[in-house]
Each structure stands twice: as C-alpha cells, then as structure tokens.
Amino acid sequence: MKLELTEEQQMIQALAREFAEKEVQPVAGRLDQEARFPHETVKRMGELGFLGIAVPEAYGGAGADPVAYVLALEEIAKVCASHAVIMSVNNSLYCDPVLKYGTEDQRRKFLTPFASGQKIGCFALTEPQAGSDASNQHTLAVPDGSRYVLNGRKAFVTNGREAAAALVVAQTDAAKGRHGISAFLVEKGTPGFLVPKVEDKLGIRASDTAEFVFEDCRVPAENRLGSEGMGFKIAMSSLDGGRIGIAAQALGIAAGAFERSVAYAKERKAFGVPIGQHQMVQWMLADMATAIDAARLLVWRAATLKGAGQPFGVEASMAKLFASEMAMKVTTDAIQVHGGYGYIKEFQVERYFRDAKITQIYEGTSQIQKLVIARHLLGTQ
C-alpha cells in the first residue's frame, strides 16, 4: 500500500489552500451572515480550474483526477463550506454525469462552458415528497413530437438560482416506476422553468438552495441525457460520486474547525496556563485529530478507487457517513474548546458547526448511507 500524493496533487492542494486563505477567508464570514452568493470568488474558482477538476481538457476541464478533487475540496471547505458545495455540485452532480452519459453534442453545449467555470450547473432530483424516497418522482415528462413537456416541482436544488442549466430527473413512464425515470438537461430561461423560491438556511448560507417549478416546460428531445428509463441510474451513479465530494467537504469543515481550535488552545489562558495544557482540552483535540485523519483516509480511498475506474459506491457511502458524523462531532467540540467565545460569530467556529449539519443530510442522509452499506454487506437490494 502506498499513501503518497503525486507532485501534481500536492501542487493542486497547495493552490487550493493559497486561494482559499487569500481570497475566500477574508469574505467567508460576511457572506454567511448576509447569505450572499460569492459571484467573484466562484468566477475565480472557474478560471483556476476548480469547477471541472476531473473533466478532460478537451471539454474545458483541468484533466486532473478524483484525488486532486477531494484535496482541493478539503482545502476550500476548511475556509468556507459554501464555496465547497458550489464546487462539489458543479463537479460531481452536473459535469460528471454529462461527461459520462452525454452525447458529443451535449458535452459541447452542456459540459464545456460548465467545466471551465463560465457557467455553473445544478442537479434537480429531490421533490417535496421524494427525498430519501428518491424514486417516488412526481415530476412528469411527457413526449410531444420532438419535445418533452415537463410538469412538476423540485426542492432543495443547490446552485439552483445561479445555475445556467439543470440536470432534471422526471418520470417518463409512471407505470414502470424507477425504470420509467429519465434525465434531462434543461436550460434556464426555457419557458415554463420557474425558480419561485430560494431557501433561508441554517448553514452553507452563501450557497443558494432553490425550488424549481416546471409548468408545461417544453424541453427538446435531444436534451435527454441517456436513454429513456435510464434517469434513476444516472441520478444514483452521480450521487455515488457526489458523496465523495460531500465527504471531502465534511472533512474540510472539521479540519478547519480543528485548526482554529488548536490555535485557540495555544493562546487562550485559564488557571494561569494556555488551555491546551489542560488534559480535558488535550483529550478533545486528540480525539478530533484522530477522527479527522480516519475520515481523510476513507475519503482518499473512495477517490482513489473512482480514479482507478473501480467500483466505489460503498466506499463513498462509508466515507460520507463517517466524515459527516465526524464533522458534526468535531465542530461541536470545537465550540466547546472555544467556550463562550465559540458561541460568538466573531470566532467563526459557530459557522463551521452550522455548516456541518447539512453534510449529514444532503446527497443521502446518514441513515440512507447505512442502508446502502448494509445492503452491500447482505447482498440485498
């Protein structure tokens, strides 16, 4: 076994760290408080290549690999979880499936501008009544000549307001259940594609989470991604990759809160010595460091498997389950290390605590990850 990053991976990690610390750190707290989408820094992420990391250069991407992707995501999430999720969704839930399932024409139109960061994409699967129960799709796509007519409602779409196009999952043949689900690439501005609401959230407040409504929205048949009935498979395989991204985001959130905690433990004095000299605090820091490293190894393993073209779904679920639960615990303890100051916005660990929560929920709750893992263990479906 070899645990060694390539020189390119190290350089990409260093670039992400420098970018995050110099350009994202100064604005992260403010963006969170104002719930403002970071147009400027997202544009910079695109220019640097962070929005299409593993997409080949021929389609506007950076041509790097999934390990470089998780390294960069961790560094960016250490500073701002909102930037990390914007990046993760565009890479994993939008560019990845368009690359994997798209035709050459679709890739040119719906991948190149998105991987190069000129536009951002989003993924619309969840519906008001279909969350963990994702195959319970009520959005309908009815063929009508050379088009499909979409009607329905999508909930909690990350990047939903800002995205120029959406990967939309809808039922084309309700009688076939999950095998009657198809995927579509729908451009913003298509008549009948409405964004009536942007959610006000606990965390990741600088990223936009929107609701979509489709009212007789006519989508050209050539915008169907994959064949009819393949939509659920496309969605699930995208989420496998997405889970690596969210695991890396959770890892970064925890690592960022941890770094702040170590710095604080060296500075803050109680009973005449820095609090880091008290065993109670040392205990917490040691537990945090160990859990973070364990999560990192799970994330790296899942990313390595994906990069090698091997099955990685269960490993991605394990990484996402462990990293998100770990992030919630570590950010809770980070506030504890900071004491009263941890509860105050100025010290920023409370932002990490609020941001951590969503990683246990989106792209498959912790409970769904356990289901995926258990099904794999027991060989059931």
Added chain:
Amino acid sequence: MKIVVAVKQVPDTATQVKIGADSKGIDPAGITWIVSPYDEFAVEEALRVKEKRGDGEVVVVTLGPERAKEALRTCLAMGADRAIHLNDPAWEAADSLAVSRALAAVIRQEGPQLVFFGRQAIDDDMGAVSTQVAEFLGWPCASWIMEETVAADASSVRVARQVEGGLEIFDIPLPCVLSAQKGLNEPRYPTLKGIMGAKKKEIRDVKAADLGLGADGPRLSVVALEGLPPRPPGRILSGEPAAAAKELVRSLREDAKAI
C-alpha cells in the same frame, strides 16, 4: 522575444529556520520550499511581456539541488515554456559569484533579449547575483524595477526603478538584465490546467562541464551563522493611568530616545 527568468528555491516565509549542526548552514528538516517571492514577480513580468507581444518564449532557470525542480515546475505551471536546471554536485558549495558565472554561461547559450531576476532571494538576502550576471555578460542592468515597457521594435525597454521618494526612469537597450521589486505586478496563481501541463514541459539538466566551467572553489565562505540574541523582556508600567502615561512618555523620550 526570448526571455530568461532566474529563480531560486528558498524556505517558505512561514518556516522557523534553525541553524544546522555545523553552524554554517540551516537545518533543512521540515522545511517547505517555495519560489522566492521576488522571483515570482520576475516570472509574472516575463509572462506579461510575452502575452502583450503575442509571441516569444519564457525560459526559467535555477541552480540548486534536485529538489529545486519543484520550483521550476511551479514556474512552468504559472505558464513558463521550459526550464533549465543547473544541477551538479560541483555547485554544492557555490557562492554568489560561482552561481552568477554559471547563470551567465547558460544565458549566453540561450541568447535571450531580456533577463529577469527577483531583486534578492529571501533566504540569504545577498541580492548580488543579478548585477554580477549582468557584469559577466557585459549587459546593462536595472535593479528593483517597479515598471517596464518593452519598445514595440524590441530594441529597448523603458523601466522605472524605485528610489527614495519617487521613480527613476531609464531607457535601456536590449539585451539587458532587470531585477523585480515588489509592486511590479501581482503574480498569478498557477491554474489547474497549468499544473497538469507542467509535467509535459521540458526541464533540461545542465552540468558544469556542459557550460565549460570547472570546479573553482568559492571565493566567499561562511564562517558561522549566529542566532539573534534573545529579545529583552518588556516592561509593564503599573499604577494610576495618568502617572503611568507620564512615566511612559518620560521613558520613551529619555531611556529609549524614541520620541
């Protein structure tokens, strides 16, 4: 237009440098190595000259051990076209004069119209190499430049260099040597594409013999490195604020002679 940029790999500015066991060098353990920040201004400026003119080649060169290749690769990731690594045990104890002689020899081989340096490397802060190289080449040189504009016909460059209270403007015929001061530009980040492409670019290893240079011993030898003396403890004035303020003013004026 061909442009050569000379860079040096130095310890990261955040590194706590420790003196090595022999007291003549630093302890390399745990050091993160970077491209010296002034050299990044030099690379950036060279890339801008090339981009502005729409053609040309930027060649980065360094003298150093094997690890110095990382610095070259960073410059290639920023956009430089190829790199030359002066990599030979013969240069292990090289002083600034030996480094300058080697750089001058490789620059003569390359025959660029413009050579950029950083104003000094941030490790030993000698700041000697750019002027020594210009001397060896017999080319004009301007140090600590804040602005440059290459003439359209590539016959000369107008540079502004920092002097006390203002800028000094020169027209210098090409080829010439320039050294970059902070403020010349804001260096770009390497892009991910640049990082991924850097490996495909050439890094040519050059030995002393390739340049017709023998092993001449250093003219300058380090006798010893000494740490700074520990800082004396601060003084805390106690008592009533009004009296303490009075004592502070007296102390600043009479003891420290600061005001």
